[in-house]
Amino acid sequence: MIDQGLEHRSAAVTEMPDELRHDVRMLGKLLGQVLAEQGGEDLLADVERLRKAVIAARRGEISADVITEMVAAWDIERAVQVARAFTCYFHLANLAEEHYRIRTLRERDAEGRVQRESMAQAVHELGHERLAQLLEGLELHPVLTAHPTEARRRAVVTAIQRISGQLTEYNAPGRGASERADNKRRLLEEIDLLWRTAQLRSTKLDPLDEVRTAMAAFDETLFRTVPQVYRALDAALDPGTGTRPPQARPFIRYGSWIGGDRDGNPNVTARVTRETIQIQSEHVLAALETACSRIARTLTAAATLAPASAELKTALAATVAAHPEVVSELATRSPREPHRQWLLFVAARIAATQRRDLDLAYRSPAELLADLRLAQESLAASAPRQAYGELQHLIWQVETFGFHLAELEVRQHSQVHAAALEEVRAGGELSERTEEVLATIRVIGWIQERFGVTACSRYVVSFTRSADDVAAVYELARSALGERAPVLDVVPLFESGEDLANSPRVLSGMLEIPQIQERLAATGRRMEIMLGYSDSAKELGPAAATLRLYEAQEELTAWAAEHDVKLRMFHGRGGALGRGGGPANRAVLAQAPGSVAGRFKVTEQGEVIFARYGHVAIARRHLEQVTNAVLLASSPTVGARTAAAAERFRGLAEQVAVASEQAYRALTEAPGFPEWFGLVSPLEEIGTLRLGSRPARRGLGAPRSLDDLRAIPWVFAWAQTRVNLPGWYGLGAGLASVGSLDELRAAYAEWPLFNAMLDNAEMSLAKTDRSIAKRYLALGGREDFSRQVLEEYDRTRDLVLRVTGHTRLLENRKVLSRAVQLRDPYVDALSHLQLRALRALRTGNPSEEERDRLSTLLLLSVNGVAAGLQNTG
Numbered sequence: 001m002i003d004q005g006l007e008h009r010s011a012a013v014t015e016m017p018d019e020l021r022h023d024v025r026m027l028g029k030l031l032g033q034v035l036a037e038q039g040g041e042d043l044l045a046d047v048e049r050l051r052k053a054v055i056a057a058r059r060g061e062i063s064a065d066v067i068t069e070m071v072a073a074w075d076i077e078r079a080v081q082v083a084r085a086f087t088c089y090f091h092l093a094n095l096a097e098e099h100y101r102i103r104t105l106r107e108r109d110a111e112g113r114v115q116r117e118s119m120a121q122a123v124h125e126l127g128h129e130r131l132a133q134l135l136e137g138l139e140l141h142p143v144l145t146a147h148p149t150e151a152r153r154r155a156v157v158t159a160i161q162r163i164s165g166q167l168t169e170y171n172a173p174g175r176g177a178s179e180r181a182d183n184k185r186r187l188l189e190e191i192d193l194l195w196r197t198a199q200l201r202s203t204k205l206d207p208l209d210e211v212r213t214a215m216a217a218f219d220e221t222l223f224r225t226v227p228q229v230y231r232a233l234d235a236a237l238d239p240g241t242g243t244r245p246p247q248a249r250p251f252i253r254y255g256s257w258i259g260g261d262r263d264g265n266p267n268v269t270a271r272v273t274r275e276t277i278q279i280q281s282e283h284v285l286a287a288l289e290t291a292c293s294r295i296a297r298t299l300t301a302a303a304t305l306a307p308a309s310a311e312l313k314t315a316l317a318a319t320v321a322a323h324p325e326v327v328s329e330l331a332t333r334s335p336r337e338p339h340r341q342w343l344l345f346v347a348a349r350i351a352a353t354q355r356r357d358l359d360l361a362y363r364s365p366a367e368l369l370a371d372l373r374l375a376q377e378s379l380a381a382s383a384p385r386q387a388y389g390e391l392q393h394l395i396w397q398v399e400t401f402g403f404h405l406a407e408l409e410v411r412q413h414s415q416v417h418a419a420a421l422e423e424v425r426a427g428g429e430l431s432e433r434t435e436e437v438l439a440t441i442r443v444i445g446w447i448q449e450r451f452g453v454t455a456c457s458r459y460v461v462s463f464t465r466s467a468d469d470v471a472a473v474y475e476l477a478r479s480a481l482g483e484r485a486p487v488l489d490v491v492p493l494f495e496s497g498e499d500l501a502n503s504p505r506v507l508s509g510m511l512e513i514p515q516i517q518e519r520l521a522a523t524g525r526r527m528e529i530m531l532g533y534s535d536s537a538k539e540l541g542p543a544a545a546t547l548r549l550y551e552a553q554e555e556l557t558a559w560a561a562e563h564d565v566k567l568r569m570f571h572g573r574g575g576a577l578g579r580g581g582g583p584a585n586r587a588v589l590a591q592a593p594g595s596v597a598g599r600f601k602v603t604e605q606g607e608v609i610f611a612r613y614g615h616v617a618i619a620r621r622h623l624e625q626v627t628n629a630v631l632l633a634s635s636p637t638v639g640a641r642t643a644a645a646a647e648r649f650r651g652l653a654e655q656v657a658v659a660s661e662q663a664y665r666a667l668t669e670a671p672g673f674p675e676w677f678g679l680v681s682p683l684e685e686i687g688t689l690r691l692g693s694r695p696a697r698r699g700l701g702a703p704r705s706l707d708d709l710r711a712i713p714w715v716f717a718w719a720q721t722r723v724n725l726p727g728w729y730g731l732g733a734g735l736a737s738v739g740s741l742d743e744l745r746a747a748y749a750e751w752p753l754f755n756a757m758l759d760n761a762e763m764s765l766a767k768t769d770r771s772i773a774k775r776y777l778a779l780g781g782r783e784d785f786s787r788q789v790l791e792e793y794d795r796t797r798d799l800v801l802r803v804t805g806h807t808r809l810l811e812n813r814k815v816l817s818r819a820v821q822l823r824d825p826y827v828d829a830l831s832h833l834q835l836r837a838l839r840a841l842r843t844g845n846p847s848e849e850e851r852d853r854l855s856t857l858l859l860l861s862v863n864g865v866a867a868g869l870q871n872t873g
Helices: 018-039 041-059 064-073 076-110 119-126 128-137 154-171 177-196 207-237 270-298 310-322 324-333 338-355 365-380 390-401 414-426 432-451 467-484 497-510 514-522 533-540 542-562 584-589 608-613 616-633 636-648 650-668 673-680 711-720 731-736 741-750 752-766 770-780 783-804 814-843 848-869
Strands: 139-144 410-413 458-462 489-494 526-532 566-572 599-604
Touching: 018 041, 018 076, 018 154, 018 177, 041 064, 041 076, 041 814, 064 770, 064 814, 076 154, 076 177, 076 616, 076 814, 076 848, 119 128, 119 207, 119 616, 139 566, 139 616, 154 177, 207 270, 207 390, 207 608, 207 616, 270 338, 270 390, 270 432, 310 324, 310 338, 310 365, 324 338, 338 365, 365 390, 410 414, 410 432, 414 432, 414 458, 414 467, 432 467, 458 467, 458 526, 467 489, 467 497, 467 514, 489 497, 489 514, 497 526, 497 533, 497 542, 514 526, 526 533, 526 542, 533 542, 533 566, 533 711, 542 566, 542 650, 542 731, 542 752, 584 599, 584 616, 584 752, 599 608, 599 616, 608 616, 616 636, 636 650, 636 741, 636 752, 650 731, 650 741, 650 783, 673 770, 711 848, 731 752, 731 783, 741 752, 741 783, 752 783, 752 814, 770 783, 770 814, 814 848
Parallel strands: 139 599, 410 458, 458 489, 489 526, 526 566, 566 599
Antiparallel strands: none
């Protein structure tokens, strides 16, 4: 299907590496074979006609009107089949690129050089003395969130994973001809199944579906990746890793909002939160038991060659007395192998913990760690490689994941607390919603009793406007459980521009709350706050939000120093650029000096979870890059350099922020804009895609203002129109307000924040297609809005190129440029199919039956464009 026509691409695409070109062509040919077999040669011919037409349109050889007529001539069923074909192609192209990236990472690793943006590079740059101080407080805290989990169905993801496995085997070196032929047959079989798998969900996800989806990332990737990251740091710190006690301590802590975030999601209840932590515990205990059993089975060192320590002998003897039936069987299976016997017993205790056998179960992860360290200390005397090899990995895994896997965080809106507190104080009958708030607090108490305080203590309050919003949670906790109220670290979330500006005042008020004072005393004066990127960007525009968030971080850092508080800022960044997304390591380096201080907590949202944690090699690289950035951003040298740049360009930043926000608000707050946005985009239809359990908007009906609309559908809908407005709109006006191009270029060269802001905008502009965007905008019947958007696009694109010095978008990012340009024509094909459906739904008068068929076409195209752009929200 896609093996021809590569010659039309620009220089960035013709540089496609041979290995990647081979995989894309082979997978495309196999998909073409499946199309011909299942839909007939005429389906393949129609797909090829559209493919060649969109390529010709990009070359300027034909008008896009020709494509509109071609697509309109097909009946709906044929259009649906063509949309499915292009969507399947994107899944396969994404897979081929992922495989090429993994091969590239492994080849670079094999070269033996210190890799850029690695932990070894941070060690080399910072030096051991300074690094030792940073490592003491180093903490990386990714928090998985579920809105949305994926545009793709889990069945589609699983099908792609099976194809991935076959592609890995096909490309493995040393394969014989017959083995390759069989792999190719299996590839064809799996691609055939991908084609036959429904792309759209037939039922809406519930929160526990989202929990189980996230568990797949843990089972397949995270559990194995985390000790590899620690091992890489340990190796970088000092030679001899694996033969000595580790110098790297565990610094990664995962959190999760999945099953805990109830802000605007009535489907997340106290029962769901309780079941979530139980599911998490089942998965981590199963993983720990499997790992411990595997290590125990292979630890066949005889007592004469690896004698047990006196402490281990005593422990084994005590175990014989306490659990004779268990230990006698282990002794029979592993005679004169004391370390093997001990670890098999430990594995049996982990299994008992999972099934809640109280006679044998561990009461806490600390008990398990004590038993593992007993074996490690015994082995260290005679078999250090066995002590500090795989056994150390297991110890790191217990230290990182405990028995709860990830800290479950609860989030609720401040207005819900205010209404609940009013009812509680009134003393009358409580509403169902208030009962649910109190039930949630009781579940937090139960989680802490069962799994410990670290399993669930953070309570995030959305739209925190004052210290009273924080105090309300503590008062509700007392109402729910009295003196048995759980330990709570209430985290204020500042989202709007006004809230960001007022955040230091709110924190000062929080210091007067007795429960906050108790927590500060108990934690060494540690406090956490959260900064919301999504809603601030939707309110202020991307440029103004970026600059206001930076300004807020500067002020909060100064406040923390003044009040002797160790402040950790939790960054609520979305996956898309319009929601604070972009490369995580560059985002860390762009933070305000002193705001990182060795600690970085950030949300991992939507498709980002599987993009970053879908494969062990990619997950390890991501975690290494972010750790590298946290270490460098925390060093005095980097901080001083960033502070100097921020001070020099403070006036310029304020000018850009003011002008960009004015331009953005002039569009988004104009009368009729929300209604126009609903007409030009598939906003209404996205809500039926069943992306997640959370409603797409806060109210019912069409959005009356942007306040009614959540940030995810806002960004997702603009991506579908090929406008990507939330990623760049207003930046052009902001740059234009600065009189000196030289000053803008200096800011881009010297200030990491400004550099990252323009590079992210450039990426968003590169995914924008002006000619197709114009067709979507025309559906709204407001020429003034369309002209406003397109003029700002032209201005932003021109100024970004002039400031960066690039002759074309993404000129200095060859890999990304190649990916975007490779996909663009095929995204165009789906956009034309989507436009046909959208135009008929908006301006036609279809029957109910025809409306259903058009909606199917529209949603399939939405799914395909998301796969092609690799972006939902």
